[in-house]
Amino acid sequence: MSEKALIAMSGGVDSSVAAALMKEAGYDCIGVTMKLYNNEDAGISRAHTCCTLEDTEDARQVAASLGMPYYVFNFTDDFGKQVIERFIKTYEAGGTPNPCIDCNRYMKHEKLYKRAEALGCDFIVTGHYARIAQDPETGRWLLKKARNLAKDQSYVLYFLNQKQLEHTKFPLGEFHSKEEVRELAEKHGFINARKHDSQDICFVVNGDYGDFIERYTGKSFAPGNFVDTEGHVLGQHKGIIRYTIGQRKGLGLALKQPMYVCEKDMEHNNVVLTTGPELYSRQLIADHFNWIPYDAPDHPVRVTVKTRYKAKEVPASAEVLEDGRVKVTFDNPERAVAIGQAVVLYDGDLVVGGGTIVKAIR
Numbered sequence: 001m002s003e004k005a006l007i008a009m010s011g012g013v014d015s016s017v018a019a020a021l022m023k024e025a026g027y028d029c030i031g032v033t034m035k036l037y038n039n040e041d042a043g044i045s046r047a048h049t050c051c052t053l054e055d056t057e058d059a060r061q062v063a064a065s066l067g068m069p070y071y072v073f074n075f076t077d078d079f080g081k082q083v084i085e086r087f088i089k090t091y092e093a094g095g096t097p098n099p100c101i102d103c104n105r106y107m108k109h110e111k112l113y114k115r116a117e118a119l120g121c122d123f124i125v126t127g128h129y130a131r132i133a134q135d136p137e138t139g140r141w142l143l144k145k146a147r148n149l150a151k152d153q154s155y156v157l158y159f160l161n162q163k164q165l166e167h168t169k170f171p172l173g174e175f176h177s178k179e180e181v182r183e184l185a186e187k188h189g190f191i192n193a194r195k196h197d198s199q200d201i202c203f204v205v206n207g208d209y210g211d212f213i214e215r216y217t218g219k220s221f222a223p224g225n226f227v228d229t230e231g232h233v234l235g236q237h238k239g240i241i242r243y244t245i246g247q248r249k250g251l252g253l254a255l256k257q258p259m260y261v262c263e264k265d266m267e268h269n270n271v272v273l274t275t276g277p278e279l280y281s282r283q284l285i286a287d288h289f290n291w292i293p294y295d296a297p298d299h300p301v302r303v304t305v306k307t308r309y310k311a312k313e314v315p316a317s318a319e320v321l322e323d324g325r326v327k328v329t330f331d332n333p334e335r336a337v338a339i340g341q342a343v344v345l346y347d348g349d350l351v352v353g354g355g356t357i358v359k360a361i362r
Contacts, residue, residue: 002028005123005169006116008108009033009063009070011055013185013192014127014172016062020188021171022125023066030119031063031070034107036079037203058192065189075111082106084203088213091241094264095340098156098309099201104128105159113164123169130154131173132165135293141165143292143351146173155309158344158354159290210242224269226253229262229278237271240264246279246336260336280333281362286343286355287325293350296320303345303352305330307337318345318352326355333362 005027007019022029033056056072063070083102090097108126116124129146130153141162146152160168175181185193204212214220221239228234235253237243243251247261251273262279263272272278284307289296297320304313305328315331328343337360344354 002026003122004028004030004120005125006112006119006121007031007063007068008112008124008126009059010127010198011052011058011062011192011195012127012198013182013190013195014129014197016059016127016190016192017181017184017188018125018127018169018171019062019066019068020184020190022169023068027123029066029068029125030121031059031066031068032112032115033059033070033072034079034112035072035074035076036103036107037076037084058195061191073112073115075107078111079103079107082111084216087201087209088217090340091209091213093340094240094266096244096338097340098342099203100309101156101159101342104156109160109164109168113167116167123167125169125171127172128153128157128170129172129175130157130170132168132170138294140293144173145346145349145351146170147176148178151178154351155306155342155344155354158292158342158351160292161290165292210239213241214239222269224271226251226273227265227270228259229272229274234259234273240266240269240271243271245338278362279335281330281337281360282333283327283329283361284334284337284343284357285321285325285327285359285361287358289320289324289326289353289355291353293347293352296324301345301352303347305334306344306346307334307357308341313346316345325358326353 005022007029009015009031019031060070083099086102087097087099113124129148129151131144133142135142143154143160145154182193221241223236223238226234226237243261245261248258257275259273259275260279261271262274300317300319303316303318305316306313314334317329319327321327339357341357342354343357345352
């Protein structure tokens, strides 16, 4: 009897090709799309977001062309609690969230994983660009970067535990270019072979997360002061949730020199700006840490580190503190380390682990 695979189909070309590859490999496949939010919550959809009605129809057509059963699962309540509310609470606390990580963690690899188990599936499959392997010596499952480093998505998957890694497949991880994926989609005659990649936060359709938070919560966030690091008032901001660490553009100020957001003082409703030096951190502290190739080490480990999805990897040391949190010390001070973002540790193409940044130390 063939092994069963539940294919998470977004309607995009990547998940469609992942489904085709699993079918060709002989798996008994079921295609599913997760309905994650209501239009009245997010507003009217647009071209570069995912999870629209058009995406669902594209996924349905691809599944039909592959002879796969196809279902839509309504996970709107869970998405609201696990992704949207976490997103809002992080901004309200002065942090910078990464909702794509929460969506992968709580929706695809928790909610959907449990649904796959209930349906008797052996694997869940997504169109992520990453690789999974097993260490022949220890038997532990490993998460690795994709062959196509330009599309690598291992950063948003650092939370995967051993059981999840064992029962997950990323068929696109071995591809060296996105064009290879599109050509395979064209070969299969998929309607979405040349469809644009989704780029935005799916539920923030106009790109303005401040507007979204105010509409979703019914709250308004009062204007306050932009101040420099010495407390001098530089102007007025439009609500503290609308600014992120490292931001320079969109401040609405006429300044004599470029200045960047280096701190959000939630108590006094001040956005603190700097010309540069205060934007750098020597260390950070992260919690909810997940170690992948081994259990939490009892000694410092040398790694390379990313503190944002598009950030460049930098050399650092990581050590586990007595309370279980992890301290990362950069070889050279790192720019714009933001509370709420993920820090992910690498050893070459191997993901060592990751966690959520809770403190940046200058």
